[in-house]
Amino acid sequence: MGSRVSVEEHRDDVARLLAGISGEVSGTTTVGAEVSGTTTVGAESSGATAGGAEVSGTATVGAEGSGTTTVGAQLVPVGDALGRVLAGDVLAPEPLPRFRNSQMDGFAVRAADIAGATVGAPVILPVAGEIAAGSAAAPLAPGTAVRIMTGAPVPAEADAVVPVEDTDVGTFNHDHAAARGSASGRETNPPADPASRLEAPHDPDAGERKAGGSGTAPVGSGSARIGSGSVPVGSGSAWVGFGSVRIIRSRAAGEFVREVGSDVGAGDLVLSAGTVLAPHHLAAVAACGVAELPVRRRLRVAVVSTGTELVAPGEPAGPGQIWDANAVALAAAVRAAGAEVAGTYRITDDPEAARRALRTAAASSDLVITSGGVSQGAHEVVKDVLSGAVFRSVAMQPGGPQGFGRLDGTPVVTFPGNPVSAQVSFVVFLRDPLRRAAGLPTVGELRAVVGHAGESGGSIASPLGRRQYLRGRLRPAGGMRGTVGPKSGSRFPEGPTARTSDRPLLQVDVVGGAGSHLVASMGAADVLVEVPADRSALDPGDEVTLLPLG
Ligand SMILES: Nc1nc2c(c(=O)[nH]1)N[C@H]1C(S)=C(S)[C@@H](COP(=O)(O)OP(=O)(O)OC[C@H]3O[C@@H](n4cnc5c(N)ncnc54)[C@H](O)[C@@H]3O)O[C@H]1N2
Numbered sequence: 239m240g241s242r243v244s245v246e247e248h249r250d251d252v253a254r255l256l257a258g259i260s261g262e263v264s265g266t267t268t269v270g271a272e273v274s275g276t277t278t279v280g281a282e283s284s285g286a287t288a289g290g291a292e293v294s295g296t297a298t299v300g301a302e303g304s305g306t307t308t309v310g311a312q313l314v315p316v317g318d319a320l321g322r323v324l325a326g327d328v329l330a331p332e333p334l335p336r337f338r339n340s341q342m343d344g345f346a347v348r349a350a351d352i353a354g355a356t357v358g359a360p361v362i363l364p365v366a367g368e369i370a371a372g373s374a375a376a377p378l379a380p381g382t383a384v385r386i387m388t389g390a391p392v393p394a395e396a397d398a399v400v401p402v403e404d405t406d407v408g409t410f411n412h413d414h415a416a417a418r419g420s421a422s423g424r425e426t427n428p429p430a431d432p433a434s435r436l437e438a439p440h441d442p443d444a445g446e447r448k449a450g451g452s453g454t455a456p457v458g459s460g461s462a463r464i465g466s467g468s469v470p471v472g473s474g475s476a477w478v479g480f481g482s483v484r485i486i487r488s489r490a491a492g493e494f495v496r497e498v499g500s501d502v503g504a505g506d507l508v509l510s511a512g513t514v515l516a517p518h519h520l521a522a523v524a525a526c527g528v529a530e531l532p533v534r535r536r537l538r539v540a541v542v543s544t545g546t547e548l549v550a551p552g553e554p555a556g557p558g559q560i561w562d563a564n565a566v567a568l569a570a571a572v573r574a575a576g577a578e579v580a581g582t583y584r585i586t587d588d589p590e591a592a593r594r595a596l597r598t599a600a601a602s603s604d605l606v607i608t609s610g611g612v613s614q615g616a617h618e619v620v621k622d623v624l625s626g627a628v629f630r631s632v633a634m635q636p637g638g639p640q641g642f643g644r645l646d647g648t649p650v651v652t653f654p655g656n657p658v659s660a661q662v663s664f665v666v667f668l669r670d671p672l673r674r675a676a677g678l679p680t681v682g683e684l685r686a687v688v689g690h691a692g693e694s695g696g697s698i699a700s701p702l703g704r705r706q707y708l709r710g711r712l713r714p715a716g717g718m719r720g721t722v723g724p725k726s727g728s729r730f731p732e733g734p735t736a737r738t739s740d741r742p743l744l745q746v747d748v749v750g751g752a753g754s755h756l757v758a759s760m761g762a763a764d765v766l767v768e769v770p771a772d773r774s775a776l777d778p779g780d781e782v783t784l785l786p787l788g
Pocket residue numbers: 543544545547548560561562563564565609610611612613614615618636637638639653654655656657659754
């Protein structure tokens with residue numbers, strides 16, 4: 239072990255080691271839009287990977303797309319893209335909605351035909367038929383209405399939809415049950431007597447007004463205008479064969495009609511490169527008919543636990559054996575940071591077996607993370623196998639013994655085996671670089687004031703000369719339970735504090751002790767609490783920097 243280096247120096251070295259494998263996506267990929275003057279279409283896919291086709295070289299992606307993408311992106315089915323980071327812009331291949339359609343169950347009409355319709359002066363229009371969602375619509379003849387369901391195409395020449403509630407029909411719910419069922423269905427849901435349904439007050443002035451179509455007739459007890467066509471009106475059987483509809487409210491042109499492109503126009507940007515795909519993003523592109531998305535390729539990270547004492551959780555642990563926490567923790571941390579786990583390995587302290595396993599891990603991944611085998615013991619297999627790597631002591635606790643190097647060209651980062659040390663090491667050295675490589679936002683630091691520090695609520699010791707990462711739990715919003723508040727003249731004045739805004743500082747309690755074996759206690763934590771290297775203790779009331787876990 240060489241001389242002790244700072245956390246920052248080791249962090250920079252690890253970042254440099256990873257620089258070549260970050261899979262940065264340069265250039266853009268455009269999906270879905272027909273771009274004028276471009277004839278190169280279709281993704282150039284080479285090889286299949288777990289998540290979908292690898293996009294190699296410069297290629298255009300999508301049925302009618304153009305642009306460039308680079309190594310570092312792959313196409314995945316839209317249904318598998320949750321949490322992935324979009325590697326290119328997605329443009330709408332067609333307008334949405336694709337066709338004018340109804341926003342309501344009701345009647346498609348020409349607004350002019352129902353101008354002035356009221357309860358007292360309804361307009362009666364012959365009903366030419368029905369358009370269900372999923373069907374095509376013939377143009378609407380003047381002076382007629384057509385039954386239309388939500389999402390069904392609005393016929394040419396129609397420019398408004400009257401919700402069914404604004405007619406004497408009230409609802410379509412029972413119509414098809416009745417049609418399917420027969421007389422009894424119809425009997426249980428009889429068509430309403432228009433007059434009684436509408437309870438229309440008599441409007442003596444309304445009766446003589448003309449609708450857009452020809453012909454007038456008094457209907458029921460109210461007065462009404464009737465559209466063109468000779469249809470039976472005014473009887474309870476009007477709905478057999480669609481008949482006519484009595485409309486009691488006018489609608490302006492455009493009402494309840496969803497116009498073509500009112501969501502997005504053809505070629506409009508739907509999602510931008512860099513979007514971390516959530517369910518609502520996937521809905522947006524699926525609605526546009528896009529089946530595959532270019533996403534950033536995930537780094538493949540192999541996780542290797544070393545130690546003859548290790549057995550898998552669930553296996554019986556014999557004398558001297560312990561359950562392997564690090565393989566599970568580090569693999570989960572890798573996934574949470576947007577990379578994929580190329581494999582997990584548990585190896586003994588036998589150098590030859592360790593060498594074979596590490597080489598296999600290196601050959602199948604972009605990065606290998608090891609835990610254990612790096613201190614001063616007699617069986618430090620990681621040190622033995624990685625003879626050309628740098629092993630050093632970093633001025634932190636836990637996580638002092640660190641290393642990095644390459645095996646057969648693949649970067650390897652070595653963490654100490656103590657389970658708290660391994661996890662702290664990941665948070666401090668690998669989480670943000672992996673997140674950056676994945677295109678995910680890095681995890682910011684927080685500032686807080688300490689509530690309880692030591693076991694009994696007092697101080698907790700910290701090694702001078704080493705930055706300590708204690709485990710902490712944020713207090714629920716609502717403040718301190720006790721009387722501890724931010725100290726005036728905090729002992730840790732460096733760095734930004736939440737006091738620069740009007741928000742109060744977060745409050746944090748230290749959980750568990752400082753020992754790097756206290757893995758179960760760490761389960762109660764949600765943050766790491768930094769104690770600077772020049773402090774020998776942490777006390778209630780101190781201001782601290784926090785690194786969120788998870
Ligand atoms: N003479 C010295 N001894 C030690 C030093 C030192 O500087 N001089 N450093 C100590 C520190 S600090 C740490 S941290 C550890 C690091 O040791 P290794 O990285 O070689 O790790 P191991 O010895 O293999 O294991 C340490 C500890 O952690 C347990 N462990 C290991 N792997 C796992 C796992 N996958 N899941 C759960 N627990 C694991 C292992 O059983 C040991 O108890 O060295 C100190 N010693």
